[in-house]
Amino acid sequence: MSEAQFSMPxxxxxxxxxxxxxxxxxxxxxxxxxxxxVLFSHPADFTPVCTTEFVAFARxxxxxxxxxxxxxxxxxxxxxxxxxxxxxxxxxxxxxxxxPVIADLSMDVAxxxxxxxxxxxxxxxxxxxxxxxxxxxxxxxxxxxxxxGRVIGEVKRLVQALQLNSEHGLATxxxxxxxxxxxxxxxxxxxxxxxxxxxxxxxxxxxxxKTKDPSAKG
Numbered sequence: 435m436s437e438a439q440f441s442m443p444x445x446x447x448x449x450x451x452x453x454x455x456x457x458x459x460x461x462x463x464x465x466x467x468x469x470x471x472v473l474f475s476h477p478a479d480f481t482p483v484c485t486t487e488f489v490a491f492a493r494x495x496x497x498x499x500x501x502x503x504x505x506x507x508x509x510x511x512x513x514x515x516x517x518x519x520x521x522x523x524x525x526x527x528x529x530x531x532x533x534p535v536i537a538d539l540s541m542d543v544a545x546x547x548x549x550x551x552x553x554x555x556x557x558x559x560x561x562x563x564x565x566x567x568x569x570x571x572x573x574x575x576x577x578x579x580x581x582x583g584r585v586i587g588e589v590k591r592l593v594q595a596l597q598l599n600s601e602h603g604l605a606t607x608x609x610x611x612x613x614x615x616x617x618x619x620x621x622x623x624x625x626x627x628x629x630x631x632x633x634x635x636x637x638x639x640x641x642x643x644k645t646k647d648p649s650a651k652g
Contacts, residue, residue, distance in 0.1 A: 442548035450546035458534035
C-alpha cells in the first residue's frame, strides 16, 4: 500500500471527501454539509457484534436526527450484502435501518479514513467512529478492536458535547451528561484570573470553574 493509503484524518481539519455507493444510492460527504455526521465502520455484514451495534444505531436514529446528525455506516461488503443484512435485522430484531450504509468494496473510503489496520485485519475495517461537524471538519475519532462492540449512547453523548462546545465555547468534565454543569475555559491573563475568582461561576480555583448547561431545558 502507498503512504497515502495509510493516511489518517486529523482533528479539526477537513474530513476526507468521498463519493460512494450505498444502500441509499450514491452518496457524497459534501451532500451533508450543514449537518453533523457520524461516519462509522464495521468489520463485516452478518456478524454478531456488528449486528448488535446496527440494531442499537437503528433504534437511536431518530435521536441523532433530532441533533441534526446524519448516521452513515460502512464496511467492505457489497450493496447486495448490505441490503440482505438490513432486511435480516428488520426481520429478526424488528427495527428498520433508515440510514445509508456505504459499500466500500474498493476500500477507497476506508483508506482515506485510516479504517484498515493490518495488525487487526488486511481486508476488514476496524470499528471506527468519526464525528464530522457542519463545516465538514473532523471533530472526534474513536477506534475499537474487532472484538469489542461500541456503546451507541456514548457516541450520542460525544455529539452533544461537541455541539455544546461549538455553540457555547464550553468544555465538558468526566462523565458529563446533557444538563450537567460544564467547564468554563480557564482565563489566560493575571487580570482575567482575578476577575474569575470574583465571577458568578461556580469557582473552585482560578483555572477550574463550572457553569450551568446553557442548552438544558427548564
